[in-house]
Amino acid sequence: MKRLHVQRRTLTLLAVVLPIGLLFVYVILRSGPLAPVAVTTTTIRARALTPALFGIGTVEARYTYRVGPTFAGRVQQVDVQVGEHVKAGQLLGLMDPVDLDARIDAQDAAIRRAIAQLRDAEARQRYAQTQSQRYEKLLAVHAISVEMMDSKRQELQVAVATRSAASEALAQMRADRAALQAQRANLRLTAPVNALVTRRDADPGTTIVAGQPVIELIDPRSLWVNTRFDQLAAQGLAAGLPAQVTLRSRSGQTWPAHVLWVDPLADAVTEETLAKVVFKTVPKPLPPLGELAQVTVSLPPTTALPVVPNAAIRQVNGVRGVWKLVGGDLHFSAVELGASDLEGNVQVRKGVRSGDRIVVYSEDALSAHSNIHVVDHIVGVAP
Numbered sequence: 001m002k003r004l005h006v007q008r009r010t011l012t013l014l015a016v017v018l019p020i021g022l023l024f025v026y027v028i029l030r031s032g033p034l035a036p037v038a039v040t041t042t043t044i045r046a047r048a049l050t051p052a053l054f055g056i057g058t059v060e061a062r063y064t065y066r067v068g069p070t071f072a073g074r075v076q077q078v079d080v081q082v083g084e085h086v087k088a089g090q091l092l093g094l095m096d097p098v099d100l101d102a103r104i105d106a107q108d109a110a111i112r113r114a115i116a117q118l119r120d121a122e123a124r125q126r127y128a129q130t131q132s133q134r135y136e137k138l139l140a141v142h143a144i145s146v147e148m149m150d151s152k153r154q155e156l157q158v159a160v161a162t163r164s165a166a167s168e169a170l171a172q173m174r175a176d177r178a179a180l181q182a183q184r185a186n187l188r189l190t191a192p193v194n195a196l197v198t199r200r201d202a203d204p205g206t207t208i209v210a211g212q213p214v215i216e217l218i219d220p221r222s223l224w225v226n227t228r229f230d231q232l233a234a235q236g237l238a239a240g241l242p243a244q245v246t247l248r249s250r251s252g253q254t255w256p257a258h259v260l261w262v263d264p265l266a267d268a269v270t271e272e273t274l275a276k277v278v279f280k281t282v283p284k285p286l287p288p289l290g291e292l293a294q295v296t297v298s299l300p301p302t303t304a305l306p307v308v309p310n311a312a313i314r315q316v317n318g319v320r321g322v323w324k325l326v327g328g329d330l331h332f333s334a335v336e337l338g339a340s341d342l343e344g345n346v347q348v349r350k351g352v353r354s355g356d357r358i359v360v361y362s363e364d365a366l367s368a369h370s371n372i373h374v375v376d377h378i379v380g381v382a383p
Helices: 002-031 100-140 146-185
Strands: 037-043 045-047 052-061 064-067 073-078 091-095 188-190 195-200 215-218 223-230 242-247 255-262 272-279 292-298 305-309 314-316 319-326 329-334 336-340 345-350 357-362 372-374
Touching: 100 146, 223 292, 242 272, 272 292
Parallel strands: 037 372
Antiparallel strands: 037 357, 045 305, 052 223, 052 292, 064 215, 073 091, 091 188, 195 215, 223 272, 242 255, 242 292, 255 272, 305 345, 314 319, 319 329, 319 357, 336 345
């Protein structure tokens, strides 16, 4: 009777513990660390891609004109305001001539004095020439000595040199006056081309130095987007490729454009390649300079190669590859990637073939020993 009592108690204990143990094992296998990892898969197909590059840039003007005097002085008037369109040759402002007119008058007087000195030198030269010729004749009949003849010849040489010096002095004074006159003409600040006023750096009464700009202009037809592309994805970027530009302030609109050139110097700090993208038709109204813009550059279509989603690319021990499903088991395959597009597809040159089945998304990191469970969709992970 005692042995039967023990067996009943054991059976009762087993009846309680066994379901709990089974439940515990079930929980471990379904949701614990031994639970299968949910994955989504896809089958690789070979096809051509139309790759594209995406970059961020700022709107800039290709041609900027900084208008100012060529000498130090004081601004007399400024006739334009920021945002105003001006025509080529239009007066933008004036510089105060100060004493420039008085200096021109003084130079005119100096020129008149030089002319008089030149005329006096010419008269002396003619007189010396006549005397020299007359003494030559007297010397021929031995009426004068050779020493007297040499004296007259020396006087003639001095007169010629004096006239030449007077002539050069007059030329110098006329050149000085022409320089003053040119300086006088530079008092007028005019627009070199049809342009838009972007800055007004000085107001009337401001004293500025030579070369300092008073007004800054841009050619509104020369707007471009100075664009930065990631160097890792900039393969194939070249001048002439078509592009689309989306301004930050007008996200619903795009403007056709093309790559004008790729800068020979890249940014070594940010590891970006710089390119200038020009609009085919300049947006109206003009976007502000410095506004951010998104640029998409279309590359030529590629040849057909196996294509995988970017999300399927993994890094395992520093090797880039994909997880392939072979007979229900996971096998990591290193790949060599090719061109990619903006839809998240990338071509694979080596490592996979058409028809291979690969993992795209997974709930957790995978290994060759992972127990997986293929699902159609992973909530919060897959798109």
